[in-house]
Amino acid sequence: MAFESLASRLQSTFDKLRGKGKVTEEDVTKAMREVRLALLEADVNFKVVKEFVNRVKERAIGQDVLKSLTPGQQVIKVVNDELTELMGGGQSKLAAATRPPTIVMMVGLQGAGKTTTTGKLANYLRGKQNRKPLLVACDIYRPAAIKQLEVVGKQLNIPVFSMGDKVSPVEIAKAAIAHAKEEHLDYVLLDTAGRLHIDETLMGELQEIKEIAKPNEILLVVDAMTGQDAVNVAESFNNQLELTGVVLTKLDGDTKGGAALSVKSVTGTPIKFVGMGEKMDALEPFHPDRMASRILG
Ligand code: GDP
Numbered sequence: 001m002a003f004e005s006l007a008s009r010l011q012s013t014f015d016k017l018r019g020k021g022k023v024t025e026e027d028v029t030k031a032m033r034e035v036r037l038a039l040l041e042a043d044v045n046f047k048v049v050k051e052f053v054n055r056v057k058e059r060a061i062g063q064d065v066l067k068s069l070t071p072g073q074q075v076i077k078v079v080n081d082e083l084t085e086l087m088g089g090g091q092s093k094l095a096a097a098t099r100p101p102t103i104v105m106m107v108g109l110q111g112a113g114k115t116t117t118t119g120k121l122a123n124y125l126r127g128k129q130n131r132k133p134l135l136v137a138c139d140i141y142r143p144a145a146i147k148q149l150e151v152v153g154k155q156l157n158i159p160v161f162s163m164g165d166k167v168s169p170v171e172i173a174k175a176a177i178a179h180a181k182e183e184h185l186d187y188v189l190l191d192t193a194g195r196l197h198i199d200e201t202l203m204g205e206l207q208e209i210k211e212i213a214k215p216n217e218i219l220l221v222v223d224a225m226t227g228q229d230a231v232n233v234a235e236s237f238n239n240q241l242e243l244t245g246v247v248l249t250k251l252d253g254d255t256k257g258g259a260a261l262s263v264k265s266v267t268g269t270p271i272k273f274v275g276m277g278e279k280m281d282a283l284e285p286f287h288p289d290r291m292a293s294r295i296l297g
Helices: 004-018 025-041 046-062 071-086 114-129 143-156 169-182 200-213 228-241 258-267 288-296
Strands: 102-107 133-137 187-191 217-223 245-249 271-275 283-285
Touching: 004 025, 004 071, 004 288, 025 046, 025 071, 046 071, 046 258, 071 258, 071 288, 102 114, 102 200, 114 133, 114 143, 114 187, 114 217, 114 245, 114 271, 114 283, 133 143, 133 169, 169 187, 169 200, 187 200, 200 228, 217 228, 228 258, 245 258, 258 271
Parallel strands: 102 187, 102 217, 133 187, 217 245, 245 271
Antiparallel strands: 271 283
């Protein structure tokens, strides 16, 4: 299960505090030393850890927390609040264009789960929000990618717009948006090309699509299992494209959790959804507060 080791370490640290009638500054410092190690071991960015620990300490020691009737509980509450804040505070919802269709550009490296997530998002929009999505096959370099999206669309009974692999992704995006307008569809989900690594040609192409499609959302799909790499990938994509959100996939696996805890504060981009499995219904809106409670038990 995701966060298992982090959660159990934090819980044992806080179990020691919870029961105490009196908590000293030294107790807090000691607990925060353990929190620091647990977070670093969970692959959370070191700068993020440092700032987090300092904020918690300041709030826990500086205010009336230690003089309260339940100091242990209060310290844990501070940690909970700060963890929530670290992951973005409130829920970041998907944008909706004032005049449909809303254009969503899905980007990410190969294997992150981009095509699967595009299908899941369409399924979510239709099922939970009663919207009419269109899936668009803009990855013309991997013939299997077009096929994969078509299979997903068929499985979900959601239309797929494709022009094969001889037309440029920019032209495909343009035609798809025109088609969606004609058909009064609400969302256009552009499944763009992925590569194994970030390269200039890919970024150039994505920028071109961005210019033409004027997306309301640019969602980066990253694999939570890749830890700090996921954060680095998010930083690069954000520098080039100005992301509006991140979808963290494979959170059903035994990821240590570092990416979930670092992405927002390193890149300033909120996590909007998380992938919780391979099936088409395994996509959930991301709630920082629920995630924090899950980690703290
Ligand atoms: P793409 O190359 O980025 O388009 O990646 P795909 O959509 O083809 O996904 C790559 C693999 O990751 C596939 O086997 C997916 O089933 C799997 N995958 C995607 N999202 C998740 C997830 O949230 N959890 C799990 N366990 N597997 C996922």
